[in-house]
Amino acid sequence: MTAGPAFTCVLDARAKLGEGPVWSVDEQALYWVDIKGRALNRFDPATGANRAMALPEEIGCVAPRKGGGFIAGLRSGLWQLDGEGRPVTCLAANPEGQGASRFNDGKTDPAGRYLAGTLDEPKAGGKAHLYRYDRHGLAVLAGGLLTSNGLAFSPDGRTLYHADTPTFTVRRYRYDPATGAISDGEVFFRLEPKDGDRGRPDGAAVDAQGCYWSALYEGGRVARFSPDGGLLSEHPVPARCPTMVAFGGPDLRTLYVTTASAGRPADELERLPQSGGLFAMTVEVPGLPVPPFDPAA
Numbered sequence: 001m002t003a004g005p006a007f008t009c010v011l012d013a014r015a016k017l018g019e020g021p022v023w024s025v026d027e028q029a030l031y032w033v034d035i036k037g038r039a040l041n042r043f044d045p046a047t048g049a050n051r052a053m054a055l056p057e058e059i060g061c062v063a064p065r066k067g068g069g070f071i072a073g074l075r076s077g078l079w080q081l082d083g084e085g086r087p088v089t090c091l092a093a094n095p096e097g098q099g100a101s102r103f104n105d106g107k108t109d110p111a112g113r114y115l116a117g118t119l120d121e122p123k124a125g126g127k128a129h130l131y132r133y134d135r136h137g138l139a140v141l142a143g144g145l146l147t148s149n150g151l152a153f154s155p156d157g158r159t160l161y162h163a164d165t166p167t168f169t170v171r172r173y174r175y176d177p178a179t180g181a182i183s184d185g186e187v188f189f190r191l192e193p194k195d196g197d198r199g200r201p202d203g204a205a206v207d208a209q210g211c212y213w214s215a216l217y218e219g220g221r222v223a224r225f226s227p228d229g230g231l232l233s234e235h236p237v238p239a240r241c242p243t244m245v246a247f248g249g250p251d252l253r254t255l256y257v258t259t260a261s262a263g264r265p266a267d268e269l270e271r272l273p274q275s276g277g278l279f280a281m282t283v284e285v286p287g288l289p290v291p292p293f294d295p296a297a
């Protein structure tokens with residue numbers, strides 16, 4: 001394992017719970033959310049400008065939508081948003097009810113279907129699920145979860161990676177690109193909870209060599225894992241709680257990471273004042289392009 005280059009702050013956003021970065025190739029801009037800040041953000045790396053679009057409830061994940069606007073996972077369900085981030089249509093209500101559940105991490109599959117999971121807020125019941133949304137509607141892919149996270153696909157689109165953060169575990173499944181079905185789940189890697197300060201796997205992305213980049217929540221770093229789950233490198237982040245990574249830039253060699261500040265100890269925030277910011281670093285191996293959500297998929 002090597003100690004790799006560190007991330008630097010590109011936007012001192014002071015987000016409460018920055019999450020869900022996704023690169024728009026068409027716009028050459030990064031969309032990202034502040035879950036507890038109830039905002040969809042658009043960051044333009046060319047100018048450094050960031051535009052926050054307020055939402056009426058928590059937004060856990062977002063993806064550009066083919067034809068315009070977005071699909072987003074909110075507390076109440078999966079919604080179509082217009083180009084200004086305004087909810088216009090509820091595509092699928094949150095089947096778990098809104099009292100102790102919200103949508104969390106999401107990602108489009110290579111065909112443009114949208115996979116998104118929920119978070120069981122008491123973190124006790126394992127009532128969270130991973131869902132697939134496509135033209136046939138909402139379908140359960142996995143259940144018994146605490147925090148559905150870490151969604152990413154292998155370069156050939158035939159392996160799905162998925163984390164359940166509080167269990168410190170990332171699993172991988174065979175993925176059928178023709179139907180969006182999963183099978184043959186197995187542990188990809190599990191971090192040691194006893195090493196509490198080394199964090200737990202949150203949001204993720206896969207690069208062109210099939211390596212899995214994982215934001216390690218409360219670990220203050222992003223780690224790169226080989227296609228067989230071996231730890232290759234670790235990259236410090238000037239925030240204790242990185243939440244999700246995404247590749248961007250004209251060559252997909254800029255790795256962005258969002259971070260959290262809400263609920264963090266005062267001394268930690270004093271030591272890491274850019275917590276809640278958006279960070280980036282240049283990588284050698286480019287990321288994989290993530291397609292927009294396609295309502296016809």
Ligand SMILES: O=C1O[C@H](CS(=O)(=O)O)[C@@H](O)[C@H](O)[C@H]1O
Pocket residue numbers: 017019035104105119146147149165166200202203217243
């Ligand atoms: O992605 C997320 O994960 C974190 C970590 S954990 O579930 O608490 O272990 C969670 O706090 C955050 O709200 C969520 O967005």
